[in-house]
Amino acid sequence: MQIQSIKTKIVRTVGVAGAGTGTGNKRAAEQSCLSLLEACDALAKFVQLQARILKLGLQNNPLVLTKFAAVSSDLDAVDYASSFVFSSDADYRLYDAFLFNTVIRAYAQTGDLKEKALALYNAMVGYGVSPNKFTYPFVLKACAGLGRLSLGQTVHGSAVKFGFDDDAHVRNTMIHMYCCCGGGVEYARSLFDEMPKRDSVSWSAMIGGYVRLGLSTEAVELFRKMQIAGARPDEITMVSVLSACTDLGALELGKWVESYIEREGIQKNVELCNALIDMFAKCGDVEKAMKLFRNMSRKTIVSWTSVTVGLAMHGRGSEAVSLFEEMIRNGTAPDNVAFIGLLSACSHSGLVEKGKGYFSSMTKEYQIVPKIEHYGCMVDMLCRAGLVNEAMAFVRKMSIEPNPVILRTLVSACRAHGELKLGESISKSLISNEPMHESNYVLLSNIYAKMSLWEKKTKIRQIMDKKGMRKTPGSTMIELNNEIYEFVAGDKSLKQYKEVYEMVDEIAREMKRAGYVPSTTEVLLDIDEEDKEDALNRHSEKLxxxxxxxxxxxxxxxxxxxxLRVCSDCHSATKFISRIYSREIVVRDRNRFHLFKDGLCSCKDFW
DNA sequence: CTAGGGTTAG
Known part of the structure; x- marks a missing residue:
């Protein structure tokens, strides 16, 4: 069909090109080669063409090289073109910005060849070829991907020198670059603020930058400013705004964003639908996420994975498993991310045998090489089920070295299941490897608490103080009347704090009457016991x-x-509160949901 | 020939 006709065209062109060499007519050969490359686009087969270019002596011809690099996403072609640019007999006076741009673009777009893009940019500058306005977005994108701030600044300087820094594309990419490189957001923001005219890409770059850095509040704030400024967001802007809502767990805001999308008639493409699904699932409304998912006309693996993960977070492991099976029946092959979602669903719901089965089918049937995350799920699954020894054996058998995440999982399982000596020794090695990671100390301190080694425990606290380390304070967020309120333990910044503290005391009295016993003995992962003793009732969650x-x-x-993760005292207290005050209480944890109702929790105390 | 976005273990 079409391929056939292209082939014919190529054969015909090759004939002409050959004729060109025969008569020694370089010009004709060049022309033929160019049309040949044009025709080759659909076939993406360059091997014969490489030979022909060499035979015709066109390897140094910038037009041919540019075309060669441009016609295909085939990186072999790009490598081939760049090899001539770098070759010792290269006549760089022939090469122009267009050639470099073409090759840089190809590298900048790939996952892990961005370094090559930058090398080409450096070569270009070294050759004295002036970049043009198309060069900068490519190069800045590569800098962004690699987090290369200082090179990005140099590139910025060059753009200023050549007068391209006011170009909208260049400026927007510059904002993106500064956002992606550590420590650059504020500067990005100043570039953004100084822009005389901002388009939706500028806003998206800045909002997306905030979201990526976890500055979701700033992202939402900027989105509000965008509306005030009267700029029209598009679907890409909305994806970022939704992911800010997801991060904050702000369901009301997320719902408002959904209605805004409808009202403004913003195109709901797959990516935007996926972002909506993710937002609803992670803000606590899985039903709504499922509904959106069911109504999607075209689903991608991301859509399936998002709902699977959503169900997993709500402890609905067996539903997550059926969904995964449905996905396969529907002809979508699972990828490694889908397996991470599935395995964590098994883990959170105690489906140990199922999880083991899927882990082995992942490697055998789907030939997916397990990554550290997959091993992490398995270790977590075994640990939660109390199979600490099996988990240890599993870790020893792994084909990759366990990372600190896996080791911390083991340590906390050791603490929970009485393997205190083992936990202590792993913990100590964690500390020597990562001396500035606070949770390593908290874990060891919790082990000492369990062993009643109070002096050692105190000593750890002193070490942390000496290193100037502070535990992340626990905080709890709640939405009320379009406001977001945030509480930290012992917080008194709220206007109504007196009423709130009185209410806390009243709740405590009611709970005691109902049989609640404060538990200061059980401590969870990242939470230090002393703080609990100090102010169990002042925990941000209770406030x-x-x-x-x-x-x-x-x-x-x-x-x-x-x-953070909910502590066990708050967990049991919340169960009491749900019954005493007849309220459903939905708590989003650091890693999952708890739905408290009539004195019970959906996690069945397994978390 | 140019820019901004989506799922990922604890």
């Missing part, structure tokens, strides 16, 4: 719940978002 009980209508569900 937020008290606030919600005070200021939301009776009977309405309460949704809160924690930045």
């Amino acid at each position: 937020a719940i008290a606030f919600a009980l005070l200021y939301t209508p009776p009977g309405t569900p309460i949704r809160i978002v924690k930045n």
Whole structure:
């Protein structure tokens, strides 16, 4: 069919090119070679062409090389072109910005060849070839991908020198670059603010930059400014805004964004739908996420994975498993990310045998080489099930070295299941490898607490103080009347703090009457015991719940978002509160959801 | 020949 006709065209062109050499007519040969390359686009087969270019002596011809690099996503062709640019007999006076741009673009777009793009840029500058306005976006994108701030700044300087820094594309990519390189956001923001005219790409670059850095509040704020400025967001802007909502766990805001998308008639492409699904699932409304998913006309592996992960987070492991099976029946092959979602679903729901089965089918049937994340899921799964020895054996058998994440999982399982000596020794090696990682110390300190070695425990605290390390304070977020409130333990910054503290005390009395016993013995992963003893009742979570009980209508569900894992005392207290005050309480943890209802939690105390 | 976006273990 079409391929056939292209082949014919090529054969015919090759004939002409050959004729060109025969008569010694370089010009004709060049022309023929160019049309030949044009025709080759669809076939992407360059091997014969390489030979022909050499035979015709066109390897140094910039037009031919440019074309060669441009016609295909085939990196072999690009490598071939760049090899001539770098070859010792290269006549760089022949090469222009266009040739470099073409090759740089190809490298900048790939996952791991961005270094080559930068090398070509350096070569270009070294040859004295002036970049043009197309060069900068390519190069800056590569700098962004690699986090190369200082090179990015040099490139910026060059753009200024040649007068291209006011070009909208260049400026937007510059913002993107500064956002992607550590320490550059503020500068990006100043570039953004100084722009005389901002288009939707500028706004998206800046908002997306904030989101990537975890500055979701700033992202949302900037989106508000965008509306005030009257700029029209597109679907790409909205993806970033939604992912800010996801990060914050701000369901109300997310819902508002959804209605905004509808109202403004922003095109809901697959990526935007995926972002919506992810937002609803991670903000606590899996049902809605499922509904959106079911209504999507075209689904990608990302859509399937997002719902699977969503179900997993809500402890609905067996549904996640069926969805995964449905995906396969539908003809979508799982990739390594889909398996991470699936395995973590098994892990969170205690489906140990299923998880083991999938892990082996992943490697055998799908030939996916397990990554550290897959091993991590397996270790976590075994540890949660209390199979610490099996987990240890599994880690020894792994084909990759366990990373600190896996070792910390083991340590906390050791603590929970009484393997204290083992936990202590792993913990110590963790500390010597990562002396500035706070949770390594907290884990060891918790082990000493369990061993009743109070002096050693105190000593750890002193070491941390000496190193100037501070634990991440626990905080809890809640949305109320379009406001986001954030509580930290012992917080008194809120206007109504007196009422809230009175309410906390009242709740404590009611809970005691109902049989609640404060538990200061069980400590979870990142939480230090002393803080619990100090202020169990002042935990940010309890403050937020008290606030919600005070200021939301009776009977309405309460949704809160924690930045750490919920501690076991708060967990049992929240169960009591849900029953005493007849409220559904949805808590989003650092890694999953808890739905408290009638004195029980959806996680079945397994988390 | 140019820019901004989506799923990932604890």
